[in-house]
Structures are given as structure tokens and as C-alpha cells.
Amino acid sequence: xxxxKTKTFVMKGIGVSPGVIIGKAHLFNxxxxxxxFCKLSDADLIPAEIDRFLEALHESxxxxxxxxxxxxxxxxxxxxxxxIDVHIMIMRDQKFIDLTMQNIREMSVxxxxxxxxxxxxxxxxxxxxxxxxxxxxxxxxxxVGQKIINNLACKHHAPLELPEGVVIIASDLSPxxxxxxxxxxxxxxxTDVGGKTSHTAIVARSMEIPAVVALKSITSAVSxxxxxxxxxxxxxxxxxxxxxxxxxxxxxxxxxEKAQDDLLxxxxxxxxxxxxxxVEIGGNIEFIEEIPSAIHHGAEGIGLYRTxxxxxxxxxxxxxxxxxxxxxxVVGVEGLSWATIRTFDLGGDKFFPDKKSFHExxxxxxxxxxxxxxxxxxxxxxxxxxxxxxxxxxxxxxMFPMISGIEEIREAKSILAEVKNDLLSEGIQLGEKIETxxxxxxxxxxxxxxxxxxxVDFFSIGTNDLIQYTLAIDRINxxxxxxxxxxxxxxxxxxxxxxxxxxxxxxxxAMCGEMAGEPAYTMILVGMGLDELSMNPLAIPRVKKIIRxxxxxxxxxxxxxxxxxxxLEEIKTFVGEEMRKRFPxxxxxxxx
Numbered sequence: 001x002x003x004x005k006t007k008t009f010v011m012k013g014i015g016v017s018p019g020v021i022i023g024k025a026h027l028f029n030x031x032x033x034x035x036x037f038c039k040l041s042d043a044d045l046i047p048a049e050i051d052r053f054l055e056a057l058h059e060s061x062x063x064x065x066x067x068x069x070x071x072x073x074x075x076x077x078x079x080x081x082x083x084i085d086v087h088i089m090i091m092r093d094q095k096f097i098d099l100t101m102q103n104i105r106e107m108s109v110x111x112x113x114x115x116x117x118x119x120x121x122x123x124x125x126x127x128x129x130x131x132x133x134x135x136x137x138x139x140x141x142x143x144v145g146q147k148i149i150n151n152l153a154c155k156h157h158a159p160l161e162l163p164e165g166v167v168i169i170a171s172d173l174s175p176x177x178x179x180x181x182x183x184x185x186x187x188x189x190x191t192d193v194g195g196k197t198s199h200t201a202i203v204a205r206s207m208e209i210p211a212v213v214a215l216k217s218i219t220s221a222v223s224x225x226x227x228x229x230x231x232x233x234x235x236x237x238x239x240x241x242x243x244x245x246x247x248x249x250x251x252x253x254x255x256x257e258k259a260q261d262d263l264l265x266x267x268x269x270x271x272x273x274x275x276x277x278x279v280e281i282g283g284n285i286e287f288i289e290e291i292p293s294a295i296h297h298g299a300e301g302i303g304l305y306r307t308x309x310x311x312x313x314x315x316x317x318x319x320x321x322x323x324x325x326x327x328x329x330v331v332g333v334e335g336l337s338w339a340t341i342r343t344f345d346l347g348g349d350k351f352f353p354d355k356k357s358f359h360e361x362x363x364x365x366x367x368x369x370x371x372x373x374x375x376x377x378x379x380x381x382x383x384x385x386x387x388x389x390x391x392x393x394x395x396x397x398x399m400f401p402m403i404s405g406i407e408e409i410r411e412a413k414s415i416l417a418e419v420k421n422d423l424l425s426e427g428i429q430l431g432e433k434i435e436t437x438x439x440x441x442x443x444x445x446x447x448x449x450x451x452x453x454x455x456v457d458f459f460s461i462g463t464n465d466l467i468q469y470t471l472a473i474d475r476i477n478x479x480x481x482x483x484x485x486x487x488x489x490x491x492x493x494x495x496x497x498x499x500x501x502x503x504x505x506x507x508x509x510a511m512c513g514e515m516a517g518e519p520a521y522t523m524i525l526v527g528m529g530l531d532e533l534s535m536n537p538l539a540i541p542r543v544k545k546i547i548r549x550x551x552x553x554x555x556x557x558x559x560x561x562x563x564x565x566x567x568l569e570e571i572k573t574f575v576g577e578e579m580r581k582r583f584p585x586x587x588x589x590x591x592x
Contacts, residue, residue, distance in 0.1 A: 008242045011215050015235035016194070016201035018538070019210035019260075020253040021187040022246065025226040025239070026166035027219065028173070038110035049104050053111035054097075056151040061091050063147070083140075083203070090144045096122075112152050119145040128363075139172060139198060162186065167228050171219050173200045188230040190218050190237050204232075205538065212237050263541040267298030271533075271544045277552035279526060281544060282340070282534030284512055288329040291336070294537040298544055301338035303460070303534020304399075304512040305330050307383070308344050317379070323386030332394025340397040340460065340512075340534070341387050342439065343380070345369045364474075369402035374411055384419045391431030399460055403438040403445055409455045439512070441465035446494045453505030460534070461498055463513025467491050486515040487571045492524070492563060499528045510534060519586065520579050522546040527559030542586070549583065 040049060068084045090096060099121060103114035119142060126138035162185045171192045187209060194200045194213030204211035210232030222228065222239055229238040229249045233256070238245060271279045282303025283294030294302065310318050310326055330339045345368065373380040387398055400412050413436065423430060438455075440446060441462035453459065463486060468474070470491055473483050485491070495511075502509035510532035515521055517535025519542045525533060526547060533543065558578055565571050579587040 008238065008240050008245060009221070011218055011221065011237045011239070013190070013212045013215035013218075013235050013237065014195060015211075015232045016196050016198070016213050017189075017204035017209060017211040018233040018256075019188075019208075020229070020231050020233070020249060020256050021167065021210050022227070022229050022241075022249060022253065023165045023167045023187040024163070025169050025190075025222045025224055025228045026162060027222065027224045028168050028170040038113055040108045040110065043108060046105055046108060049111050049114075050101050052152060053100055053104065053114065053148070056111065056148050057091055057097065059151045060144070060147045061088055063151075064088050064091075086140055087144050087147075090140060091148075096141075096144075112149050115145050115148050115152070139194075167230055169218055169222050169224075169228075172198070173203070188232065189213075190215055190222075190228070190230055192216055192219050263545060264297075266541040266544040266548065267296065269298070269544060269548065270300075271547040273526065273547055273550055273552045273555070275551040275553060277526070279530065279547055280510075280532040281540055282338075282510070282512070282532055283537040283540065284517075284534050285330075285537075288326060290537065291330065291333055294540075295333075295335040297537040298540040299336065299537055301336050301340070301395075302330055303340050303510060303532060305339060305341045306345070307342060308346055311344060311346060317382075320382050320386050320389075323383055324389050327387055327390035327396075328393060331390045331396050336394075338395040338397060340399050340437070340510075341390075342399045342401055343370070343373055343383055343387075345401045346372055364468075370400050370408050370412060371402070373400075374408065374415075377415060380415060381419050384416055385423060388416075388420055388423055388430055388434065389428060391434045392429050394431075395433075396431055397435040397437055397458065399437045399439060399458075401439045401462070402441055402465070403452065404442045405444060406448065406451055406455065409438055409452060413455065440498050441469070441513075443470050443494065446498055449498050449501035450505065453502050453507050456507065458508045458510060459498060459502045460510040460512045460532075461495060461530075463491075463495070463511060463515040466494065466513065467515075470494060485568055486518070486521060487524075487562075487575065488568050489563075489566060489571065492571075495525075496528050496559075496563065499530060503529060508532065517543065519543055519546050520575060523550055523555045523558050523578070523582075524562060524575065526550065526552065527555035527557075545586070546583065 040046060064084050064087055068081060072081065096118060100111075100114045100118045103109060103117045104111060107114065107117070109117070122141045123138055126135050126141070129135040164185050165187055166185060167188045167190060168186055169190050172194060173189060173191060189200055189204050189209070189211040191200050191211075191213045192215055198213060200211060200213055210230045212230055212232055212235050215237060218237065227240050227246070229236075229241050229246070231237070231249070231252075238249070241249065271281045273279075280300055281298060282301045283290070283297070283299030284304040284306075285291060285294060285302060286306040286308075291302075305327075307323075307326070310323060327339075327341060330341065333339070367375065384398075387396070390396060398416070400409065403409050403412075416436065420430065435457035437458035437460055438445070438452060439462040440449065440452075440459050442465070445452060446466070449459070467484060467486060467488070471483055471485070471488060473480050499509045508531040509529075511525060511530050512534040514535075516525065516530075516533040517539035519539070522533075522543050523546065535543065558575075562571050562574065565574060576587070
């Protein structure tokens, strides 16, 4: 046996689904998306080439519908079904179809090459997006294009037969790929590309199996049947581990599984400090299919329901009834005490099915979120009507994103009141108490928070954008992304001032940014007096554990010390030491 083939080596990527597994690698060879350039020899061939494309399109959709039926019959999870629906919507997207046929006609090229040109056009468009999640959705377009090209080449995927207990190694995994796997035989995923919001990550989390993505070259470094360890918590993959490493990870696996069981014990408990200070815990979701997981992990309500996805990958705008169906699925769900619906954060660079799309130099600072809503009032009213109609089913909060000044919230409230009056005049019953709030995610909103607090029932701090705008950091710019720091003293002071302004006005203050779900920050946030923390549901048990292990007095003392420090490094060191001291089993790896 060649020693090099069994030599231990480690690869580091992004851990997107936690857990440790040890198994055998199984290389999943994706069919090559490359389509050879082929110029048609005669313009008379163009109609036939268009027919080939349309036939391949139809065949691809038929295959996905068959796969969906197979999954439904087998009782598979909702996430793969949703993703397949998204792929089918892309295949039916008239812009996608028209652009490909236009490429064939104008460039006189083969259907395969025309599809590739269309993919490149979409790639350019998605590359300009600044929202991580939306930018990551280019993989949907790519997977659809790949399937069409494969069908044009008369290639078909045979059902993948797998041995027991394998780790799937792939360049990337499309939802359809994942759905075709006999998932009960799969221990984990490791892929060359991807991110925390890629579909590989979403599906892995929904199936609760460990996954590491963005490993860059694992498909070329690993062979089928290699021994492999996946640590989805740390983002580490170990190939052909030596006996000592394997032993250590077997132990780590047992510890992780035990810790998970222990942490889930906290899911159903209230987030109450030892000195009886209560913090409400919400879950952030964007798909209604995430609600069961949110409840399972201990969400008491939905602190943030992102509604942009109702609009995405559609040819036609959703009507009021479609909106209502979505909101009805979130409001009044058994096990959840409230639902906070954020009005759509569309516009600028974000995928939008309307022809009124804006082209902007800097879309993150452009016509988006509440600005877009106030510009497209009729569109806004459709959503507000549906949200208000859903209010009759349970406690509902309406939240407006990216408010920068008093005029915006007053105008938004005026439109809301107009819509409410319209509904009442039509005899439509509404909920008795519908709270209205805003996201605080712009420094200007922080500065005038005392004035804004008089206009609304609650604040919710969106830390992702607040940090970006405060520190002037483009989060997707790798050159400066290292500066993105929630513990920056300026960020902490802004958050504290928002909490104080809200409480002085007698309104509740929540946080729904990623910072809320980071256990290392929990003591600081409790010390600030936040009334509600809303986060990725998987993070809830651990955050509850932290809250139940501290006192409010200790959290306030820690915060006081933190706010007295002037540098980020001092704060990080102090917080790290404190958390290691209080929770050594949870923060043993936190950086000094």
C-alpha cells in the first residue's frame, strides 16, 4: 500500500452543521457543467437548437417533479421539497428561458453554450449582491443550468447507491443531489465550495448531520474509502487519521453527543437568571418549514420572520392571498407565543421579479428596505393587508427594516393605518393588539432612538447591518472583513444607548442580529438589559444555558467593566477569560 495514500492530513473549511462523525469517504462526482463551445454552421439550425433547449428544459422539470413525488411518498423532510420547488420555479422563469433562446438566436450557438452564457450572466448579477444569503442563491441557478446541460447531452443521473455510514465528498451538493441520496446511510458532508447559507449547509442542518464546506480542494485530495473525520463545529476535516487522532475524536464525538443531549435539556426551560431576571428567546426564520426546529430548540416566539423569500425566484409578484398563507403559517402556531413579521427588505441589489428593478452603484446604501416600501406603496400595501389579516390568528408584531429617521416611520405608520381602515371598512376582522416596531440598524436611528421610541411599541436591534454601517465595513469584502467585530467598543456603546432609549420611553428592546446567538456575548447582552434575544434556533439551548448560569448582577458588572475598556483587544481578552472561568466546558477553545 502506498504510504502517501494513507497519510494523515487536515483540511480546514467552514463548519456549517455541528457535530463530529467518523466514517468512510464517498466521492460524489458531479457531472461536469462545462459545455463545449459550438457555433452553429447554419442559421437554419437555430429553430432546432431552440427546440432542443425547450425539450431539455421540460425533461429537467419532469425529472424534478418525479423526484419530488418520490420524496413526498417516502416522507422526506420539507427542506429538500422546498428547494426542488425553487429549482422548478427557476426552470419556469421566463427571463431565464428568454435569455437562453436569445443567446441561441443572436450568437448562433448550441443550446449547451447558450445555457452556459445565461449562467454567466446570472453569475455577474449575483456577484453584485451584498446580502450573503441571496448571493449564495446563485448555486440554485447553477444547479438548474447543469441539469439542463446534462439533459442536452443525454446524460442522466442514476440513483446513487451508497454503502452504510459514508461521508459524502463533493464539489458542491445541489438540493436535488442531496434529495436523491439515501440519507440514512450518510453521516456527513464535506464540499469544496459553499458557505453558511449554501444549500448544502441548510440541508445538513435540517437533517442534523455534520457538514464542512469551503474546503476548496477536498474532492481532489480525498479518495473513496479513505477514513475521514468531520468536525462540523470547528470546520475541520481529518483524512486518514492515525490511531491516536482517531481515538481522540471518538472521545470528542461522545462528548459532543452528550453535550447536545444536555443542551437540549435547556431548550424547554425559560431563560431566567439565577436572580430571577427573565429574557425572552425568539427564533429567526425565513422559511415556515423552520418553525418545528425553532420550537424544538426552545424558541418561545418568532423574533424575526424575513419575508423577502416570498418574492424571490418568481415571475409574477405574490398576491395578497399568497402573503396571507405564509403569515398564517407563522402566526398563532402552537408552542409559539408571538411572531414578528419584518416587512420585505427588497430593492437595490436584491432579487426582485418586477421590471422596476433599480441599478445602483452602491445598493447597500440605496433604494432598499423601508425606502423601497415607501416608494412602491401599492406593493407595500399588499403585504401590509396580508399581515394585518393574519393578526386575527395570534399575537403579531409588524417590524419595519432600516428606518433612518422619524419621517420614514411616520409615513410607514400612516400607510399601515390607511390599510387598516380599508380592511375594517370591508368588514375584515383584525387582531386586537398589533404591535409596531422598527429595526435599529443604522447609526442615525441609534442617535435619535429617544425620538423613534415615541413612535413605536418596540425596537429590535439588527446587529449585522449596524456593525457594518458603524464601522464602515463591507462585510463581503475579504480585505476588510476582519474588522467586522461585534465587541468593538463603539458598537457596544451604540447598543447600550438603544436599550436605554427604549426603556426610558417604556418600550421593549430586542436583538435579532447574529450577535444575539453568540453565547460568548450573552452575558454582555443580558447586562445591557435586552428584553428579548432572537437567533438561529440551533443556538437557543446554549444561550439559555448561559443565561440560567449567571445572575443579572454579574452580567451588569461584566458590562460595566467592558464599557470601561477602550480597545477591542482588551474587551475580547476580558470577555474570553470571564466566559472560560464561568463556563470552562463551553468556552475552552475561545481565543485569548
